[in-house]
Structure formats: structure tokens, C-alpha cells
Amino acid sequence: MKSACIAFAAFLRREGFWWAVTLAALTPLFWLLWRAASGDLGVDPVNTINNVTGRAAMIALFLSLACTPLSTMFGFHRALTVRKSLGLIAFFYASLHLLNFVGLDYGLNLELIVRDALLSKPYILAGSLAFLLLLPLALTSTRGWMRRLGKRWKRLHRLVYVAGALAVLHFLWQAKAPERWEPMIYGALLSLLLVVRIPRIRRSLSIRSTQAVKNAARANRTWQPSE
Amino acid sequence: MVKISPSEITPEHVYLNRRKFMAAAGAAVGSLALAACSAAPLTGRGATIVEDKPPAAPVRRAENLPPALAHAEPTAGADRDELGDPLNKFEEITNYNNFYEFSTNKEAVAVEAAKFNPYPWQVEVTGLVNNPFVIDIDDIYKRYTQEERIYRLRCVEAWSMVIPWVGFPLASLLKDADPKSAAKYVKFVTVYRPEEMRGQRMNILEWPYQEGLRLDEAMHPLTILATGMYGKPLTNQQGAPIRLVVPWKYGFKSIKSIVTIELTEEMPATTWSTAAPHEYGFYANVNPTVDHPRWSQASERRIGELGRRPTLMFNGYAEEVAYLYEGMDLRRNY
Numbered sequence: 001m002k003s004a005c006i007a008f009a010a011f012l013r014r015e016g017f018w019w020a021v022t023l024a025a026l027t028p029l030f031w032l033l034w035r036a037a038s039g040d041l042g043v044d045p046v047n048t049i050n051n052v053t054g055r056a057a058m059i060a061l062f063l064s065l066a067c068t069p070l071s072t073m074f075g076f077h078r079a080l081t082v083r084k085s086l087g088l089i090a091f092f093y094a095s096l097h098l099l100n101f102v103g104l105d106y107g108l109n110l111e112l113i114v115r116d117a118l119l120s121k122p123y124i125l126a127g128s129l130a131f132l133l134l135l136p137l138a139l140t141s142t143r144g145w146m147r148r149l150g151k152r153w154k155r156l157h158r159l160v161y162v163a164g165a166l167a168v169l170h171f172l173w174q175a176k177a178p179e180r181w182e183p184m185i186y187g188a189l190l191s192l193l194l195v196v197r198i199p200r201i202r203r204s205l206s207i208r209s210t211q212a213v214k215n216a217a218r219a220n221r222t223w224q225p226s227e
Numbered sequence: 228m229v230k231i232s233p234s235e236i237t238p239e240h241v242y243l244n245r246r247k248f249m250a251a252a253g254a255a256v257g258s259l260a261l262a263a264c265s266a267a268p269l270t271g272r273g274a275t276i277v278e279d280k281p282p283a284a285p286v287r288r289a290e291n292l293p294p295a296l297a298h299a300e301p302t303a304g305a306d307r308d309e310l311g312d313p314l315n316k317f318e319e320i321t322n323y324n325n326f327y328e329f330s331t332n333k334e335a336v337a338v339e340a341a342k343f344n345p346y347p348w349q350v351e352v353t354g355l356v357n358n359p360f361v362i363d364i365d366d367i368y369k370r371y372t373q374e375e376r377i378y379r380l381r382c383v384e385a386w387s388m389v390i391p392w393v394g395f396p397l398a399s400l401l402k403d404a405d406p407k408s409a410a411k412y413v414k415f416v417t418v419y420r421p422e423e424m425r426g427q428r429m430n431i432l433e434w435p436y437q438e439g440l441r442l443d444e445a446m447h448p449l450t451i452l453a454t455g456m457y458g459k460p461l462t463n464q465q466g467a468p469i470r471l472v473v474p475w476k477y478g479f480k481s482i483k484s485i486v487t488i489e490l491t492e493e494m495p496a497t498t499w500s501t502a503a504p505h506e507y508g509f510y511a512n513v514n515p516t517v518d519h520p521r522w523s524q525a526s527e528r529r530i531g532e533l534g535r536r537p538t539l540m541f542n543g544y545a546e547e548v549a550y551l552y553e554g555m556d557l558r559r560n561y
Contacts, residue, residue, distance in 0.1 A: 042334055043323035044386065044530055107534025112526060116535075120523035173521055177503050178431035179331055 028056035057093035123173035130166035298458035303391035340463035354489035355410035371395035378474035393455035414495035438482035439495035513542035
């Protein structure tokens with residue numbers, strides 16, 4: 001019994017963070033499934049699924065984009081362990097979003113999708129491009145592909161910035177004027193995540209944070225003896 | 228012609244106080260009327276009604292309602308529209324509403340609107356008419372025969388429903404006002420009650436909401452003022468107690484909770500065409516061949532169905548209304 005507890009504690013220390021973040025990122029999916037099972041997807045289920053999966057995809061994508069700065073600037077290296085998982089979850093939500101649009105909304109009517117949506121709704125074009133850019137990133141997210149692509153992997157995966165920007169545009173273009181505040185917030189978050197990646201800004205922020213880490217470490221040392 | 232709005236003549240605080248006073252007076256008169264109707268003796272209850280918060284949901288006494296609105300349960304005379312499509316359910320129609328005065332979330336409007344108390348209610352008919360008048364909602368029920376009209380409603384957001392409205396032709400009310408020959412347009416204004424309408428406290432649109440029709444559109448027999456749906460008075464989220472329904476135009480033209488109907492010579496400014504002039508025009512006729520700048524209007528999703536159906540010219544009412552727009556470039560007059 002005791003050893004099982006110790007083993008579990010060790011597991012939590014090792015993988016607890018990954019599981020907590022992954023399960024949290026999947027809550028929108030569980031919520032949708034639960035609502036679907038109880039027959040309560042609202043008056044317009046297509047719209048409900050559309051709204052939940054679209055937002056979940058963007059939020060998961062932004063969280064995965066926050067991992068690297070969290071690690072390099074704030075020394076929170078554990079964030080890197082969930083970067084891939086969050087990215088794949090974002091892709092998963094984007095796929096559900098697309099399937100809902102193609103299947104439930106447009107009833108798999110390809111002619112209508114092309115004529116009525118792709119060609120006449122710019123926001124559909126932006127969203128479709130964002131999905132097309134995420135597709136190769138999801139496919140090459142394995143260690144094997146990382147090794148095979150080497151330096152090119154990093155360059156390829158920079159496409160995520162373009163995909164993020166297209167997703168924000170997709171959200172903004174479909175919104176009516178009084179509802180634009182929400183995509184604007186998403187745009188501001190993405191801009192922040194991109195700005196901290198600009199080398200000069202990253203460096204200046206990192207210096208300060210390394211200093212902060214040092215200070216914290218010193219404070220920690222002086223505090224420890226009194227423990 | 229320079230128009231002077233009442234807010235220019237009267238300082239705003241006086242104007243607002245007057246409005247408050249009128250609301251209080253209205254409530255007092257309403258409570259007196261209620262007291263007069265009830266057989267129970269007045270034992271101080273009348274005095275407390277004015278101070279009390281309005282009831283959570285409007286209570287209409289069945290005996291004040293015309294037969295067409297007096298049903299206890301949702302009731303409709305047919306289960307399909309003339310094209311053979313089934314009516315949407317009462318729950319669908321009353322839980323999916325675009326009414327920004329309450330919320331921009333279509334499924335939250337019903338909850339937000341529960342606190343709204345539309346009674347007592349008056350509608351003012353004014354402007355270029357020989358016989359301007361103010362009429363109480365109860366007198367509207369009595370004076371105009373309330374009848375059922377099953378109409379399709381097509382939202383500019385590309386979804387649609389089939390709704391069994393109860394109401395009467397707007398033309399009947401306008402004829403009573405006797406429009407002057409100079410009158411060319413009809414302007415409609417929604418009630419302004421920011422205390423009860425959360426959305427009006429936010430800067431999302433210019434309040435109060437305003438809409439307009441050309442006089443011949445307003446006089447068209449398909450154009451109705453709706454007072455109910457499914458044999459019951461309108462719910463708050465649908466624009467209680469009285470709203471416009473113009474079935475061949477996008478839903479936003481069918482203005483809700485109307486307090487003023489004004490006949491004008493000039494084309495009135497409308498809320499959405501003021502907010503986004505290149506996206507929403509004055510006419511806003513349902514037209515599958517004229518796209519919204521950001522999306523196609525060629526198809527729509529009927530609430531309760533999966534997949535899409537083609538949008539019909541003038542929402543399927545072309546035979547009845549196309550003549551109104553003969554010779555007009557509908558691409559330009561969107």
C-alpha cells in the first residue's frame with residue numbers, strides 16, 4: 001500500500017503536470033460530449049459545436065505558443081512538456097470545427113461548400129488556410145519526423161505563427177461590429193505571443209528574467225537555513 | 228429640412244426625469260387598472276405595487292386578451308407553411324433570439340429578457356399624419372382583429388425558422404392615422420429602458436434601435452404588427468408586447484418592442500445601416516443573389532435541420548412583393 005502511494009506520488013511528480021494540462025485542455029470536448037449525450041446542444045447544435053470547437057482550438061493553440069516563452073523567460077521549463085500535446089489538441093479541435101462545418105452545416109455538399117462558402121466568404125478561406133497549415137505540423141509532430149527533418153523541422157513549425165494569425169482573421173471577419181471585441185482580444189494575445197519572440201525583445205526580457213531567477217535563488221538560499 | 232429632436236429642445240436631465248415620471252405614472256395607472264379589475268378589496272396593496280420591483284415575468288390576464296392570444300398552451304392553426312415546411316417549435320423560437328438590447332448571445336436573450344416588464348405599454352403614431360394618436364396595447368388587441376400568419380423568418384446571419392405569428396396588418400393602424408400625402412416612409416423606434424435592458428447600457432449599437440420602411444412596403448398586406456406567437460402573447464425575447472414582421476426582409480428589419488411609429492418624408496436612418504453602411508442597407512430584402520460583403524446569402528440553415536437549403540428570392544414571397552421593387556437595382560439598393 002505504502003509503496004503504491006510512493007509510486008503514485010512519483011508518477012504525479014513526473015507526469016502529473018502533463019496529465020493535468022492535457023485533461024484541462026480536453027474539458028471543452030468532454031463538455032460538448034456530455035451536452036450531446038443529454039440532448040442539450042442548444043437550439044442550433046451546429047452553431048454550439050462551431051462556437052465551442054473554434055474557441056477551444058484557438059485557446060489551445062495560444063497556450064502551446066506560450067510554452068516556449070514561459071520556459072525561456074520565466075524559467076518555467078515544465079511548460080515545454082505540454083507544448084506538443086497542446087498543439088495536437090488545438091489541431092484536434094480545428095478538425096472537429098472543420099468536420100462540423102463540412103458535415104453538419106453543409107451536409108457534405110461539396111459544390112455548395114466551394115461556391116457558397118470558400119469562394120464567397122473570405123473568413124472561410126482564412127480558416128481553411130489556417131487548417132491546411134496546421135495539418136503538416138500535426139503530421140510531423142513525432143520524434144521521428146523531428147529527427148528526419150533536423151533543422152528544417154523548426155523552420156517548418158514556424159508556420160504555426162501564420163496559422164494563428166489566419167485563425168484570428170477567420171474569427172474577426174465573421175464577427176459583426178458589436179462582437180468584434182472578442183476576436184480583438186484573441187488578436188492581442190497572439191500579438192503578445194509573437195512580439196516576445198522578436199529576438200531583441202526576447203533578449204531584453206530574458207536578461208531581466210535571468211536576473212530575477214538569480215535574485216530568487218539568492219533569496220531562497222538565505223531563506224533556507226531558517227527552515 | 229432640419230429636424231429637431233426632443234432632446235435638443237429639452238435639457239437631457241429634464242427629458243429623462245420626464246420619462247421616469249411617465250413610467251411611474253404609467254405603472255400607477257396600470258396598478259389602479261389592475262386593482263379595478265380584481266374583485267378583492269383594496270387593502271393597501273395598490274400602494275406597494277408601485278414601489279415593488281416589477282414582477283419577474285409579465286402576467287397577462289386571459290380575460291384581457293383576444294381569443295387569438297388567449298391560449299394556455301402553444302397553439303397554431305396549421306403545422307406547416309404554404310411551402311410544406313414544418314413550423315419551428317415554440318422552444319426553438321423563444322430561445323434563439325437576436326435582441327441586442329438584452330444580449331448579443333442568441334441563447335442568453337431569453338434569460339436576460341425575463342426581467343423586462345412590458346406592461347402597461349403604449350404606442351405613439353405620429354409624424355406626417357392627419358390623425359396622430361397614442362394607443363394602449365389593450366386597445367390594440369380590441370381595435371384590430373388579431374389573426375395568425377405563418378411566415379418564414381430569414382436572419383441575415385443565414386439561419387431561418389417558420390413562425391406562427393399572431394398580429395394584424397400594419398396598414399390598418401396606418402390607415403387610422405391617415406398619412407398625409409407628403410409621407411413617404413415609416414420610422415419605427417424600440418423602447419429605451421437601459422435599467423431593464425442590459426444591452427442598452429453598453430455601447431454596442433446606437434440606442435434606441437430604429438428601423439424604417441417605405442410607405443408602400445409598410446402598407447403591403449404581408450407586413451404585420453405581431454402581438455403574439457403560437458396563440459400566446461409575444462415573449463419578452465421576441466419583442467413583447469408588439470413588434471414588426473416583414474417576412475421578405477432580413478430579420479433585423481422586423482423591429483421589436485415598438486413605442487413609436489412615425490411617418491416621414493425623408494428615408495429614416497436605421498440602426499444597422501448606421502452602424503455598418505456598406506454591410507446593411509435600408510431595404511435589406513432577402514436576396515440570394517446579393518451577398519453580404521463578408522458572406523454569401525445564397526443558402527441558409529433552417530433551425531432544427533442539418534445541412535443547408537437554398538435561400539429563396541424575397542424569402543419565398545416574390546410573387547407577392549416583387550412588384551414593389553420593379554426597375555430598382557437591388558444590388559445597389561441592398
